[in-house]
Amino acid sequence: MSQPRTILGFDFGLKNIGVAVGQELTGSASPLTVIKAREGIPNWDDIQTLLQQWQPQLLIVGLPLNMDDTEQEMTASARRFGNRLNGRFHIPVEWQDERLSTYEALEQLGIHDKMQAKQRSDVDRISAQLILQSWLNQQ
DSSP: OOOOOOOEEEEOOOOOEEEOOOOOOOTTTEEEEEEEEETTTTTTHHHHHHHHHHHHHHEEEEEBBBSOBBOOOHHHHHHHHHHHHHHHHHHHHEEEEOOOOOHHHHHHHOOGGGGGOOOOHHHHHHHHHHHHHHHHHHH
């Protein structure tokens, strides 16, 4: 088998993009940080800094789908974000179904309402971790 890869996972949002890091060697993901975005446009310099710091060989972007597997407006935005990541940094991007990841993150934090969360960034980072962890689990 080839060398185990370092992977960054992204939970795309219009204001915040949660980021997690994972290792194929251990098969585990950890919450990392949140990148600020304006109307879905991320701070690309912050993303570049992260990529230089972690040197990932693969990027995983959460794909928000409806419960019936249909796509929604956010699905197209997340795809655009992933395609731009690939275009700018030339790192392969794969997609991971992210249904219920925010709900699961809120549950882990013991929060019942996303808008109630004072630490919204914790929710976004943990959502990114859950997305990346579910991708790793499927490998």
